[in-house]
Amino acid sequence: MEQKSIIIIGAGIAGLSSGCYGEMNGYRTKIFELHNKPGGVCTAWKRKGYIFDFCIHNLGGSGKSSRFHRIWEELGPAHDLPMMHYEEFVRIERSDGRAFNVFTDIDRLEQHMKELAPGDASVINKFTRAVRLFTHFDMWELQMGGIRAAIRMLPMVWALFRWRGITLQDFAARFSDPFLRQAFPFIHYDSPEIPVILTFYFLAGMHKHDLGWPRGGSLAFSRAIEKRYLDLGGEIYYKSRVEKILVENNRAVGIRLADGTEHRADIVVSSADGHTTIFDMLEGKYVNDQILSYYSAAPASQPFALHVFLGVARDFSREPHAIVLLLDQSVTIAGKVRERLDVELFNFDPSMAPDGKSVIKVPFDSSYAFWKGLYDRYEDYQAEKDRVASAVINLLEKRFPGIKEQIEVVDVATPVTIERYMGTWQGLQVWWPTEKAGAVMRKGLSRTLPGLGNFYMAGQWAEAMVGLSSAAESGRNLIKTLCKRDKKPFLTKIPGT
Numbered sequence: 239m240e241q242k243s244i245i246i247i248g249a250g251i252a253g254l255s256s257g258c259y260g261e262m263n264g265y266r267t268k269i270f271e272l273h274n275k276p277g278g279v280c281t282a283w284k285r286k287g288y289i290f291d292f293c294i295h296n297l298g299g300s301g302k303s304s305r306f307h308r309i310w311e312e313l314g315p316a317h318d319l320p321m322m323h324y325e326e327f328v329r330i331e332r333s334d335g336r337a338f339n340v341f342t343d344i345d346r347l348e349q350h351m352k353e354l355a356p357g358d359a360s361v362i363n364k365f366t367r368a369v370r371l372f373t374h375f376d377m378w379e380l381q382m383g384g385i386r387a388a389i390r391m392l393p394m395v396w397a398l399f400r401w402r403g404i405t406l407q408d409f410a411a412r413f414s415d416p417f418l419r420q421a422f423p424f425i426h427y428d429s430p431e432i433p434v435i436l437t438f439y440f441l442a443g444m445h446k447h448d449l450g451w452p453r454g455g456s457l458a459f460s461r462a463i464e465k466r467y468l469d470l471g472g473e474i475y476y477k478s479r480v481e482k483i484l485v486e487n488n489r490a491v492g493i494r495l496a497d498g499t500e501h502r503a504d505i506v507v508s509s510a511d512g513h514t515t516i517f518d519m520l521e522g523k524y525v526n527d528q529i530l531s532y533y534s535a536a537p538a539s540q541p542f543a544l545h546v547f548l549g550v551a552r553d554f555s556r557e558p559h560a561i562v563l564l565l566d567q568s569v570t571i572a573g574k575v576r577e578r579l580d581v582e583l584f585n586f587d588p589s590m591a592p593d594g595k596s597v598i599k600v601p602f603d604s605s606y607a608f609w610k611g612l613y614d615r616y617e618d619y620q621a622e623k624d625r626v627a628s629a630v631i632n633l634l635e636k637r638f639p640g641i642k643e644q645i646e647v648v649d650v651a652t653p654v655t656i657e658r659y660m661g662t663w664q665g666l667q668v669w670w671p672t673e674k675a676g677a678v679m680r681k682g683l684s685r686t687l688p689g690l691g692n693f694y695m696a697g698q699w700a701e702a703m704v705g706l707s708s709a710a711e712s713g714r715n716l717i718k719t720l721c722k723r724d725k726k727p728f729l730t731k732i733p734g735t
């Protein structure tokens with residue numbers, strides 16, 4: 239039987255996953271990627287021996303107890319990279335010396351919280367009881383779907399009902415100890431407005447080692463999947479920006495690159511940025527109300543949009559993996575008043591910096607409009623980046639005296655940097671749909687486009703769902719769908735078996 243050909247746009251995790259499963263199932267695949275390396279936003283860059291890692295904090299399914307682990311085995315990283323797990327996820331500190339250590343072992347966390355705030359023992363018990371309950375539940379199995387996952391979910395229904403609508407901030411208000419009340423909302427240095435249920439999943443996942451860090455970080459992880467894809471016989475063309483998806487009689491037939499060359503295939507898949515795919519490559523001709531409403535609700539500002547990276551000639555191996563510094567006095571950074579500094583220290587993985595040295599990353603939420611306005615006046619843009627870096631360094635100097643003199647490299651990445659290097663419209667990550675979120679969770683936002691044949695999307699933009707595991711799963715599900723349409727069994731394979 240003649241093999242069908244597939245063109246895949248983008249070598250992010252979803253594009254690579256689509257390619258790997260396509261090759262495992264007898265399709266002839268080619269990936270066209272605008273960058274010169276794989277990974278998309280799951281990336282890193284090297285400066286003077288320091289690796290500045292943009293992406294991974296926690297990889298879902300990193301532990302063998304999760305059903306999702308098998309997918310990372312099929313795609314290569316679980317086979318090639320040792321998974322590392324944090325002892326202490328974050329330490330939330332105040333300048334008076336009080337510190338809340340978020341240990342990943344639940345017993346240790348409970349003991350520590352009770353030492354910090356003995357009067358809050360009953361609230362702490364409720365909290366750790368909920369986290370323990372969630373250890374019985376494999377979030378990534380649910381994502382993979384199926385009846386087995388749904389049945390296993392049943393005992394959780396009551397807990398989901400009980401905790402629904404309660405944010406971290408709401409839960410923190412239950413503590414009588416003022417420090418714990420202040421520190422608790424930053425338990426995973428994200429928005430205090432996120433549902434506390436996510437924290438239960440998250441802490442349970444870290445306790446069970448289902449959440450971890452692949453040694454070498456984001457780029458090593460992406461390279462492991464790239465290797466798997468090439469070993470399976472796939473082809474990747476780097477520095478190949480796709481400008482147009484070629485359509486004849488409302489069926490996708492190929493692509494046109496920025497250099498003018500055209501490439502044809504039986505099926506076209508885009509795992510590239512959703513806005514670029516739908517509104518530029520396809521000129522907005524294949525949309526519905528749901529897609530239009532989603533893109534018209536793009537957020538003005540997002541977390542993890544601005545990053546300050548520092549290469550420091552100092553050993554931070556005694557420090558935790560991340561520190562939230564609660565500031566005595568607020569400071570304005572990148573046009574916004576900040577009450578805290580989130581400091582990530584890559585000390586747990588020695589491969590990230592030369593011996594005895596360390597990488598520090600300080601992420602902020604930020605707005606594209608703020609940075610784009612400056613970028614159009616390039617000197618102002620550079621000056622603002624310098625101002626952000628020096629504000630961060632001055633704050634770090636108070637916590638780590640002497641650090642100013644030890645900094646060897648400084649790099650600031652803004653939403654404009656992300657747009658330029660990672661090809662994402664306005665440097666944005668996927669946001670939560672404001673309309674019909676339940677339906678989008680089940681069916682994706684744009685796995686296919688209305689009225690366009692032979693065309694599919696995979697990855698975070700197809701699903702409107704952020705995450706490495708959902709990107710990998712989306713590529714896998716796409717090939718499963720194609721196999722079903724072609725009336726053939728869906729095959730998977732772990733390397734070396």
Ligand SMILES: Cc1cc2nc3c(=O)[nH]c(=O)nc-3n(C[C@H](O)[C@H](O)[C@H](O)COP(=O)(O)OP(=O)(O)OC[C@H]3O[C@@H](n4cnc5c(N)ncnc54)[C@H](O)[C@@H]3O)c2cc1C
Pocket residue numbers: 247248249250251252253270271272273276277278279280292293294295296297298478479480481509510511514542659660661662667696697698699703704705706707709
């Ligand atoms: C700062 C940050 C931290 C994160 N941390 C985590 C974490 O800890 N755990 C987790 O699970 N998830 C995390 N995520 C989310 C996760 O990284 C993403 O959801 C996932 O990597 C998306 O993969 P993707 O393949 O769908 O998209 P992308 O990574 O965006 O891949 C799209 C690819 O298409 C290419 N492309 C774009 N336009 C074109 C074009 N015109 N022609 C050719 N190629 C093109 C891009 O260069 C890119 O390679 C994080 C994301 C960010 C930004």
